[in-house]
Amino acid sequence: MSPAPSKPVDLKQACIDEAFAIIQSKGLEKLSLRDVARRLGVSHQAPYKHFASRDHILAAVVARCYAEFALYMEANVPETDSFESLHAMGLAYLNYAREHPLEYRLMFGSVLPDPELHEEMMQQAQYAFSLLHNKLEKLPLKHAADMATDLEKHDAIFVWSTLHGLATLLQSGVTDTLTLSQAEKAVAIERAMSRISLALDPETRGAP
Amino acid sequence: MSPAPSKPVDLKQACIDEAFAIIQSKGLEKLSLRDVARRLGVSHQAPYKHFASRDHILAAVVARCYAEFALYMEANVPETDSFESLHAMGLAYLNYAREHPLEYRLMFGSVLPDPELHEEMMQQAQYAFSLLHNKLEKLPLKHAADMATDLEKHDAIFVWSTLHGLATLLQSGVTDTLTLSQAEKAVAIERAMSRISLALDPETRGAP
Numbered sequence: 001m002s003p004a005p006s007k008p009v010d011l012k013q014a015c016i017d018e019a020f021a022i023i024q025s026k027g028l029e030k031l032s033l034r035d036v037a038r039r040l041g042v043s044h045q046a047p048y049k050h051f052a053s054r055d056h057i058l059a060a061v062v063a064r065c066y067a068e069f070a071l072y073m074e075a076n077v078p079e080t081d082s083f084e085s086l087h088a089m090g091l092a093y094l095n096y097a098r099e100h101p102l103e104y105r106l107m108f109g110s111v112l113p114d115p116e117l118h119e120e121m122m123q124q125a126q127y128a129f130s131l132l133h134n135k136l137e138k139l140p141l142k143h144a145a146d147m148a149t150d151l152e153k154h155d156a157i158f159v160w161s162t163l164h165g166l167a168t169l170l171q172s173g174v175t176d177t178l179t180l181s182q183a184e185k186a187v188a189i190e191r192a193m194s195r196i197s198l199a200l201d202p203e204t205r206g207a208p
Numbered sequence: 209m210s211p212a213p214s215k216p217v218d219l220k221q222a223c224i225d226e227a228f229a230i231i232q233s234k235g236l237e238k239l240s241l242r243d244v245a246r247r248l249g250v251s252h253q254a255p256y257k258h259f260a261s262r263d264h265i266l267a268a269v270v271a272r273c274y275a276e277f278a279l280y281m282e283a284n285v286p287e288t289d290s291f292e293s294l295h296a297m298g299l300a301y302l303n304y305a306r307e308h309p310l311e312y313r314l315m316f317g318s319v320l321p322d323p324e325l326h327e328e329m330m331q332q333a334q335y336a337f338s339l340l341h342n343k344l345e346k347l348p349l350k351h352a353a354d355m356a357t358d359l360e361k362h363d364a365i366f367v368w369s370t371l372h373g374l375a376t377l378l379q380s381g382v383t384d385t386l387t388l389s390q391a392e393k394a395v396a397i398e399r400a401m402s403r404i405s406l407a408l409d410p411e412t413r414g415a416p
Contacts, residue, residue, distance in 0.1 A: 109317075112381035125385035142414040144402055154399035157377070158370065161400060164377055165369030173320035175365075177333035191362035192369060194352050199407035202414055206350040 012050040014040055016064060019057045024102055028110060031058060059118035062110075065103040066124035072096050073131050081138035083201045089135060090163055090193050097167035108164060132156045142202040159196060166192055220258040222248055224272060227265045232310055236318060239266060267326035270318075273311040274332035280304050281339050289346035291409045297343060298371055298401050305375035316372060340364045350410040367404060374400055 018036045033047045033054055040046075051057040076092040078085045097104045107125070115122035136152040136159070143151075169175055170185050180188070197204045226244045241255045241262055248254075259265040284300040286293045305312045315333070323330035344360040344367070351359075377383055378393050388396070405412045 108377070108382050109380070112384070115381070115385045115387075122385045125382065129386060142406060144406055144412065144414055146402055147399065154396045155403065157374075157383075157396040158400040158403045161373030161377055162366065162370040163373070165371070165373035166365075168376070169316070169365070169369055169372055172317070173323070174316050174333065176320070177323045177330045178337060179323075188362045188365040191355065192366040194354055195363070195366045195404075195407040198350060198352055199403040204352065206352055206410055 015047050016060050019061050055113040059113040059121040062106050063121040063124045065107050066128045070128045083197055086135055087193050093163045094167055140202060141200050162192055223255050224268050227269050263321040267321040267329040270314050271329040271332045273315050274336045278336045291405055294343055295401050301371045302375055349408050370400055
């Protein structure tokens, strides 16, 4: 009996895996299609069947990061439409950033390939953003006199900016200059979440 | 008559200037004391009179960035103790980030030398943070039930995180995936500033 045929390798997915591994071990600037081919033991030309350039494979790596990030958020945030659920979304975002620093940096802290030229990457990024946008659309947001239409998109940028700032500042060396303990960082995160609620939630009342 | 003696060169300051120029033209990872000496036309050993290592000169560069950043904020933020003044501080911060991207990245987006070993850098960073901290201390902040003591430090981290998130996200490629126009970015910034006021200012009322 001849051996069962081995599972065909999906060259495209294997290239994306190797590209991520190269970025992880050598840094973003060392990514090349030639090195991807070498590590997979295929011809120099093989990756070009799927990726026209280094930017194309990088865009595919980043697109997969967005897709996995969105799955993580969907798995870890309750679907209920409440400010508690928005709070949980904030904590899930910060946990993701802490647990996946490279993926986080690729998505939100790197020079990305031009989204107009890499539609799959752009669509995955927009889908991830829509999770926050849709959450806010379902909540009754506090208004102030200077707030015009298109509320949720701008408020999504406010919430995202606060979370991104927390994720990057509290993990960078700069907060070491303030000698913040881990416990203080946790309090600062809770404070920021409370401030987001005070900013957005018409039901949140300041203390008397 | 012999010529007037030329102004003595301050080698330490000249080294810091050259170190910044190297980072600007070649990138942070290319900074070396050897290259600083070569560009100044002094002996390999000369910079070591002032800087024990590459980390020491990098810390001096970052310390100067913090000092100049603090001067910029002091020059551009009214001293009045009001939420309008906090708003002006936020806009000044975002302007600084846009006008000085390299300095901004060195202070807030890089792996810094260990602050415990570089006291001057740490003190300049703490002074810059104190400008925001002191501003908040002079304002009557809205309280909520879950907010314990040490209000201003944690609220300073909330405000700073939001500003840092805006500064980095709106200038990075990631918001290109959302195809935000310059006009929309300006609206998003104003919205975030309004949300900060709603979060902090007991006088800010939501619309009826």
